[in-house]
Structures are given as structure tokens and as C-alpha cells.
Amino acid sequence: MSAAQGSSYKQDILALTAEPDRRYAFPALLIGALVSAAVVFVALGDWIIAAGFAAAVIGLAGLAYAVRPAEPAIAATRELPPDWSIVRTAANGAGMGLAVTDQAGKLVCASDLYGEWFPGWPAPSSLPFAPDQIVALVQAGRLAARDGEGRCDTLAHGALRLEAHITRTGRADDYLIWHFQPVRQSSVVEDFGRMISGEVGAQLGDAGLMAAIIGSEGRIRSTNDAFLMRAAGRTDTDLTGRGFAEFFRRDDQGRIFFQREATSTLPVAVFRVLLKGDQSDGPAMILLVDQPGDATLGGSSLSYLQGLLALLPFGVAMADRDGRLLFLNGVFARAANVAEGQQPAYPGDLVVAEDQAALASAVRRYAVGPQMSGDIAVRLRNQPEEPVAFSLAGVRGLGEAAVILTLKDDNEEGRLKRQVAQATKMQAVGQLAGGVAHDFNNILTAIIGHCDLMLMRHTPGDSDYDDIQHVKSNSNRAASLTRQLLAFSRQQTLRPQVIQLPDIVSDVSSLLKRLIGENVKLEVTHGRNLGHVRADPGQIEQVIVNLAVNARDAMPDGGTVSIQTFAVTAAQVRELRSTVLPAADYTGLRVSDTGTGIPPEILPKIFEPFFTTKEVGKGTGLGLSTVYGIVKQSGGYIFAESEPGRGTSFTVYLPVHAANAEEKEPASIKSTPPARSEWGTGTILLVEDEDMVRAVAERALTRQGYTVHTASDGEQGLERLAELGHVDLLISDVVMPNMDGPAMVREARAMRPDLPVLFMSGYAEEQLRKSIDMDKVSFLPKPFSVAQLSEAVVECFSQAAQNRAEP
Known part of the structure; x- marks a missing residue:
């Protein structure tokens, strides 16, 4: 009821209960009595009876006026303000955390317990909860103001866990009662x-x-x-x-x-x-x-005990000395996947064939001899992939029952354990992949470098030229494979830029049309108000290509691949109630297909490296794992949804980039530097623990005209630096035995503060950024070619010249 309606209501009450004006009461009564007497005289023709009738009317009216009820006090009482002290006293007596707010959200009354929980007596909208919890609480208040009732069950204040129940009340429904109650753990x-x-x-x-x-x-x-x-x-x-x-x-x-x-x-x-x-x-x-x-315990008592055990919140079963099941409660049946009305005869009927003998032997062992208890791990017939623990205890004096079996219904706990195990496995595989890729990068650096040196001595048409080109081409393919491994393990060197996803999708669309073929239709739609994201454009293109190719392979008879970009606000993320995706603004990318879909049992494994459902020789199993690694390394999230026969949808969420005036690009070697002369002069100290990499780099730089001195580790590098009179550039591997590259550079800078440094490594720059975060330092990822090494050295000399020219 609105305020205007409430005012009108009060006026109506006043009008109905107001006393008539006394000045007109007696004349009106006299006129009424005379009219009544005239009617009686006309009807009876006797003026005496008519006069008596008029006198009776006047007497009765006077009597009614004399005994009239007291003046109503409705109007007066309606204007009195509420007495909140009664509400507060009642709330304190019940030990309730209660608050009352008016239409403006102002606190008008609160219990003492509310003040203890929230010092300073703040209004509910200003309570010291997390921002998302405040939003949920305010929304519940609005719902109560609209529908009469609202709830909010996810409130936390320190160690206190609360739930709120909001109710609309008041004569004009103009107050909200906020009842806060602790949640019992x-x-x-x-x-x-x-x-x-x-x-x-x-x-x-x-x-x-x-x-x-x-x-x-x-x-x-x-x-x-x-x-x-x-x-x-x-x-x-x-x-x-x-x-x-x-x-x-x-x-x-x-x-x-x-x-x-x-x-x-x-x-x-x-x-x-x-x-x-x-x-x-x-x-x-x-x-x-x-x-x-x-x-032994009587049958009626045993039945009563079974009734009690049926109420327990964990699985309990009883078996006799021969191992036959006598009783199992509902929780045990659910945990063991026993259908209603189909109680098995023996515990062994619940487990796989390989575990039946072990379980039967354990039951017989606990059924005789001294009373004892223990556990046995078995695999349920309906869940053979996940072992469970049966707890057994020998009992005596319970009639036929000789063994008590307990089984915990740990479906949710098991799911969480499997997720943790999966995450641990993925992390271990990622570390292994990163280490393998690092070692491969050293080998590929030597192979590619030697191929480049050999190509310098051969010309096209030479009998060995094509063979060398094939070796280099396959080496580059191997390098691409190591980059996929590094992408999965989130150790790939990225060159992030502030980009718009629609621009990347547009750039790669022409390539996608050729990749997916003529029998697959490509649909691209873009949302509005998309925020910028910070990512490596080349790697985001790789994500789109990999997802599109997977979608094509899922539609052998043709179909539609849809690529969408859309904006996701923090409020929308909170509505999703995801336990993985933090509340923030995102720009989303969704790649969907109308293909065969992914079975539910395979869906959790699709991002694992080397996992593929394709035929042997038709896939490496690194496509989706590479996508996963790129997205995670870019700070984003990826989710897969699929329904067999109805297609699959991959959704990527990349956080919206907040522009920062102090941002600057890392001091790294650009992938496409401006063209410069490959010949130069100067003294270079090359420190590399891998003999083959050190040899090819020394030969390549010597051919470019540089004077090159080499060392096999950090300690030897410092000795050579002290021996040399002048060094123009220090090239060093990052990870080396005894003394690594960053430690060596720090000591070298103590002797020569302005010494330019070029680090090279098979690990990602982002992974090493904390250890190589120094001034006047550049980075060259392995594997690299002779030309890339030459360009990197030229870039370092150019930067050193610019630094010397600056005042």
C-alpha cells in the first residue's frame, strides 16, 4: 500500500467515525417525530394515538443519545508512531539478531545481538560482508519489499556464518524486518x-x-x-x-x-x-x-536394532558367519549402487569379480575368532574405476549377525578427490613436458644452426641442398611440437599485446574457411561493448584455429561452425555461481559446432596432453591441451559443454584489460625486427653449458665478423670476463650447473655496470622473468636459427649504442 493510499484510508476512517454536528440533531429529531405522527393519524384517524407515537419516538431517541458509546479513538490512535521498544525487548528476549528498516533503508530498530555482531549499528546494506554478499543481501531485501519475503543464505563475517530472512510488514507495508541467524556447522x-x-x-x-x-x-x-x-x-x-x-x-x-x-x-x-x-x-x-x-540377542531386539541402523547417515550392513547379507540400510544401498528391492545375497555380489574372493575371505575372517575391525579396498561393480573402502567389524551376541560392514557414501568427496588427482596429474605432466621441451630445444638449436651453416656453403640446385632443407624443415616441425608442449605446460614465451577479439577473428576467418572445407558453414557474430584483452595475438589465432579444426573433425558429414564474441560483466559472472570463474569483467569467445558431441565420460579428459579419440596417425592429442595452456597462460578460463549427437561448445573467458599509463613492453627481442646488416664487429663472450649449442653459436657469430670467446659455465664465464680487456656483449644461457646465468650477470655487472646482456633459454621468458628482471637485458628463446641469433645480436648492439647516446 502506497503512502497516498494510506492517507486516503485514514481520511475515510475519520469521516466514518466523526460525530454529527449537535446543532442540527434536535430539529431533525422533532421533524422526524411530527412526520411519523402525521402518517399514523392518516392511517388510523386518531390524533391521540398519533401524539403518543410521536412522544415515544422522541423519548427513544433521547435515550439512545444518552447511552451512546464513547467517541472512537481510531483517528487518534492511527496517528501515534510505532513503539519500537516493544519489538526490541521481544527480540532481545528471544536472543535474535534482528533489525527493522524503513522504506528509505534507514535502520529504525535493532536488537542487542545485532549490535554485538555489527558494532556501530550499521544498516543492513552497509554491513561488513564481502561485496558479492552485500549485493545478494540487497537483492533479497528488494525481493522482500516487492513480494513480501526474501532470503540470503551465503553471509560471512569473520568466523561467523549467517543467513538472513527478510519480511515486509507494517500497516502500510512500509517496513522490512531483517532476521539474521547463525548457520550451524x-x-x-x-x-x-x-x-x-x-x-x-x-x-x-x-x-x-x-x-x-x-x-x-x-x-x-x-x-x-x-x-x-x-x-x-x-x-x-x-x-x-x-x-x-x-x-x-x-x-x-x-x-x-x-x-x-x-x-x-x-x-x-x-x-x-x-x-x-x-x-x-x-x-x-x-x-x-x-x-x-x-x-544371542532376540529376534525382536535385532529387528529394532536394524530399524535404528537404517536411520544412520552412513552405510551399514550386517552379514552372518557364512558371509550372507542379512541387512543393509538405504545409505549403504546408495553408496554401493544397489537398486531398490534388489538386495544382493553376498557382499561379493557388489564388487568386481577380481575382488570377490578377497572380500569373502575378509568377511569369514572377521566372523570367527576374536572381535576385531579393519578395512579392505575393493572396486564396486558399478564403479570399477574408483576403489572404495569397506570397514568390517566382527560382533558377537547379535543373533545371526557376525560382521558389521560400513561403506561411506562419498560420491561428492570422491568427485573432489578425482578433480584434485586430475589437477595434480596435469601439473606433473606439465612440468615433465616443460623439461622435455627444454632439452629438445637445445638439441633442435644445434640441428637448425648446423643446417644454416651448411646452407651457407651450398646453393640451390646442389645435390645436398635439398637434403639439408628437408632436415631443417623437419627440425622446425619438431620445434613447433615443443612449442605445443610448452603451451600446454604454460611455459611458452608469449608476446602479449592489447587487442580486440573481433579483430583477431576477422584476421583468421579467411584461413578458417579453407581449413574447414566447403561442406562446413562458418558463422561469425560479434557482441557489443567488448573490452580489450591483453594476449599474444598469434597464440589467440592458434586457439581459434585449433578449436575450429576440432569442430570440423566432429562433423564428417558437414555442419555449422559458429564463432561468437560477447561481453560478460562481473554481475553476470556472479549469477553463474561458478566455483572456478572469479567475478570480473570478461570478453568471451565461443566456438560451437553441430557435430557428434563428446561422451560425458570423455569430456573431463579432453584437455589432457596426447589424449585423442582420432585414429592412430591422425592426431597428436596436443590440439586442445595447447588451447588450454595458451588460455591459462593468458590469464583466462576455458570451459567445454557437449551433448552427444547435438554438438560441442568451447567458451573462452579472457579478463578485460585495464589500461595503465605506466605499462611498458618487456625488453625482449622482437619477432620481426627492422632489417639491418648481418655483419658486425665487436667482442662477444658466449657462456653456454651445452657443447653443441655453444659450438654452433660460436661458428655463426664468428662468420658474422665478431670476435667470440666462450665459457662452459658461469664461474668460467666470470674468469674469462676478468681476463678480457673489453667485452661488447655477454651472451649467456639462463639455466646452467654450478652458477646460473642471472647469478653470473649480477657479479659481472658489479665489475662492468654497462655491460649489455643477451639471455637465451629453452624455457619461457615469463617463467624466467623474475630471475632475469634486470636492466639492459634481452631474451632469445630456443630453438633459434643462425639468422635469428644474428638479428638478436645486432639488436643488442643497437640498443647499447642508443643507451650510450642518451645523456
Whole structure:
């Protein structure tokens, strides 16, 4: 109800309850009495009766006026302001974190607990939560103002976890009540402790079962009254923190008795139910029952125990001495993928054939002999790829039941473990790929360099010229393969620039049309208000090409490849509720096809290196892993969505680049420097631990006219530098034994501060940037050709000349 409507409502009430003007009351009454008397006289013709009737009307009216009710106080009470002290007192009495705000969002009332949680009494929209949580809270308030109710369940203030329930109220619906309530963190041990000490524990005691919850250290956390009476002799004793084993003794036959009871009492049967199935020595629930000789628990009591076990939040099953399953609860059935109404006869029916004998042997072993417990790892028949742990415990005194089996329903936990294992594997493979690529780069540098030197002595048409060209061409193909490995391991040298994705898509579109063929249609659409991104344009082109080629291969009979660019705001990212994608502004790139799709079991593996579904010889398995590495190294994210038979969609999110006036490009050798003379003069000190790389680089530079001195490690390089009178340029590998290149350069700069340095390495520049972050330093990635080495040296001499010319 609006304010205007509320005002009109009040005026109507005032009009209805206002007393008529007393000046006109008596004349109106007299006229009415005379008119009534005239009507009676006309009807009866007797003026006496008419006069009496008029007198009666006047008397009754006077009597009604005399006994009229008191003047209504509606109008007055409507104008009184709300008494918030009543609300606050009620909230404090209930221990509630409560606040009331008006239409403007101003805090008009709050409980004491609200003030303790949020000092300074801020309004709900100004509470000290994270920005995204404040947004969610404000949106819930708006929803409550519109629909009458709203909720927000993801609030955190320090160690405090809260949920908010907002309700619209007031005569004109002009107030919001904000009720904040702590979120209780669930604990299996605490939950079972409350069950055992409460009604469930009492019911267990009525059935003759004693129960206790113990921690992993063997100390008591909670017990039922039946256990207290037997262990301590009274139910008001607090045994919390006491060692469980100290209340029992064992005789020479292995039977267990309560310590405080005489030897003539009955032994007890003890069995343990693990509360955390993956921890054999973790917290557990201990159930005890009297064991009168060879007598066993009655059928009705056993059925009652089965009913209790069916309520447990983890999987429990019971088997007899022959290994037959007697009972399993719902959680066990779900964890073992048992269909409803199809209980297996033996535990071995749940596992793969290879594990059946081991499980059956374990059940028989725990069914006889001393009571003990343990675990066995098996593979379920319906989930053979992921081993699970069965916890087994031998029990006595439970009728036919001789073994208790527990199985934790860890589908979610297993999924998280598999994700962590996958991430760890990918990281290990990436490190291996980076190391292999580094060693290959050294070998390829020597091969390509020697090919270049040999080509200088041969001319086209020579019998050896074509062979040398083939060797160099295949070496370059191998170099491309190492670049893919480095891209996957995020160790590739990138040349990032501030770019617009539509420009890159337009540049590569003509190439894509030739690659995908005539029977595949290419559709390109661009969104509006796209932000700039900072990435290597050549590598982004590689991403688009690889995704388009994969899409083409997924459509052998033709189809459509769609490439879209679009803007994604931080608010839209928050709406996605992704646990991977941080809330920020992104520019998106989506490549979709109408092909065969990817099966769900293969989808998590598509970014792994060397994984391919193509025939042998038709794919290296590095296409998507290269895409993944480039995107991640560029600071972005990539997701794949697919449905078999309906196509696949790859979506790349690259963060929008915020322009910075102080930005500058790293001091690296450009891929296409301006043309310069390849001949030069000067003294160069070359430090390289790989003999073949050092030899080819020395020969190449000597042929260019430079005076070259060599060293095989950093320490020898410093010695040669001290011996030489003058050095114009120091060329050094980055990673070397004993003393690496950066450490050597730092000591060399102490002797010659202005010495130009050219680092070369098979690792990526970004990976080494922290160690080579020095002034007057350039970088040349391996493998390189003789021409690239010459261009890099010329560039370094040119930069040194410019530095000397600057004042």
C-alpha cells in the first residue's frame, strides 16, 4: 500500500467515525417525530394515538443519545508512531539478531545481538560482508519489499556464518524486518553425540543396548543412560573426556566385562561403527549388549536394532558367519549402487569379480575368532574405476549377525578427490613436458644452426641442398611440437599485446574457411561493448584455429561452425555461481559446432596432453591441451559443454584489460625486427653449458665478423670476463650447473655496470622473468636459427649504442 493510499484510508476512517454536528440533531429529531405522527393519524384517524407515537419516538431517541458509546479513538490512535521498544525487548528476549528498516533503508530498530555482531549499528546494506554478499543481501531485501519475503543464505563475517530472512510488514507495508541467524556447522560426531544422549539413546537403553561415542583418541564424547548406569553406577555422572577402555576388563578367555562389576556378571558384546568410514582409527559409535553365555540377542531386539541402523547417515550392513547379507540400510544401498528391492545375497555380489574372493575371505575372517575391525579396498561393480573402502567389524551376541560392514557414501568427496588427482596429474605432466621441451630445444638449436651453416656453403640446385632443407624443415616441425608442449605446460614465451577479439577473428576467418572445407558453414557474430584483452595475438589465432579444426573433425558429414564474441560483466559472472570463474569483467569467445558431441565420460579428459579419440596417425592429442595452456597462460578460463549427437561448445573467458599509463613492453627481442646488416664487429663472450649449442653459436657469430670467446659455465664465464680487456656483449644461457646465468650477470655487472646482456633459454621468458628482471637485458628463446641469433645480436648492439647516446 502506497503512502497516498494510506492517507486516503485514514481520511475515510475519520469521516466514518466523526460525530454529527449537535446543532442540527434536535430539529431533525422533532421533524422526524411530527412526520411519523402525521402518517399514523392518516392511517388510523386518531390524533391521540398519533401524539403518543410521536412522544415515544422522541423519548427513544433521547435515550439512545444518552447511552451512546464513547467517541472512537481510531483517528487518534492511527496517528501515534510505532513503539519500537516493544519489538526490541521481544527480540532481545528471544536472543535474535534482528533489525527493522524503513522504506528509505534507514535502520529504525535493532536488537542487542545485532549490535554485538555489527558494532556501530550499521544498516543492513552497509554491513561488513564481502561485496558479492552485500549485493545478494540487497537483492533479497528488494525481493522482500516487492513480494513480501526474501532470503540470503551465503553471509560471512569473520568466523561467523549467517543467513538472513527478510519480511515486509507494517500497516502500510512500509517496513522490512531483517532476521539474521547463525548457520550451524554440521559435525557427525556432535550429531551422533546428541542422538545418543537424547531420545535415541533412551530407546537403545530400553532395547538393552548401551551406547557411547568416542573420539579418535579413544576418549568418551557422549553416552546414553544405560551405559552410565553400567559403567559408573549412576546416570548423573559425567564421563566426557574419560578413556573408554578404563571402564572394561578382559578375562583369560577374551570376554569383556565392565570394570566395576564383579566377575560373576554377564560379559558384554562390543562392536564399533566408524563415524568416518575412511578413518579406521577415527571417531566411532560403540554399541554394547549383554552376552549371556551362548545366548544371542532376540529376534525382536535385532529387528529394532536394524530399524535404528537404517536411520544412520552412513552405510551399514550386517552379514552372518557364512558371509550372507542379512541387512543393509538405504545409505549403504546408495553408496554401493544397489537398486531398490534388489538386495544382493553376498557382499561379493557388489564388487568386481577380481575382488570377490578377497572380500569373502575378509568377511569369514572377521566372523570367527576374536572381535576385531579393519578395512579392505575393493572396486564396486558399478564403479570399477574408483576403489572404495569397506570397514568390517566382527560382533558377537547379535543373533545371526557376525560382521558389521560400513561403506561411506562419498560420491561428492570422491568427485573432489578425482578433480584434485586430475589437477595434480596435469601439473606433473606439465612440468615433465616443460623439461622435455627444454632439452629438445637445445638439441633442435644445434640441428637448425648446423643446417644454416651448411646452407651457407651450398646453393640451390646442389645435390645436398635439398637434403639439408628437408632436415631443417623437419627440425622446425619438431620445434613447433615443443612449442605445443610448452603451451600446454604454460611455459611458452608469449608476446602479449592489447587487442580486440573481433579483430583477431576477422584476421583468421579467411584461413578458417579453407581449413574447414566447403561442406562446413562458418558463422561469425560479434557482441557489443567488448573490452580489450591483453594476449599474444598469434597464440589467440592458434586457439581459434585449433578449436575450429576440432569442430570440423566432429562433423564428417558437414555442419555449422559458429564463432561468437560477447561481453560478460562481473554481475553476470556472479549469477553463474561458478566455483572456478572469479567475478570480473570478461570478453568471451565461443566456438560451437553441430557435430557428434563428446561422451560425458570423455569430456573431463579432453584437455589432457596426447589424449585423442582420432585414429592412430591422425592426431597428436596436443590440439586442445595447447588451447588450454595458451588460455591459462593468458590469464583466462576455458570451459567445454557437449551433448552427444547435438554438438560441442568451447567458451573462452579472457579478463578485460585495464589500461595503465605506466605499462611498458618487456625488453625482449622482437619477432620481426627492422632489417639491418648481418655483419658486425665487436667482442662477444658466449657462456653456454651445452657443447653443441655453444659450438654452433660460436661458428655463426664468428662468420658474422665478431670476435667470440666462450665459457662452459658461469664461474668460467666470470674468469674469462676478468681476463678480457673489453667485452661488447655477454651472451649467456639462463639455466646452467654450478652458477646460473642471472647469478653470473649480477657479479659481472658489479665489475662492468654497462655491460649489455643477451639471455637465451629453452624455457619461457615469463617463467624466467623474475630471475632475469634486470636492466639492459634481452631474451632469445630456443630453438633459434643462425639468422635469428644474428638479428638478436645486432639488436643488442643497437640498443647499447642508443643507451650510450642518451645523456
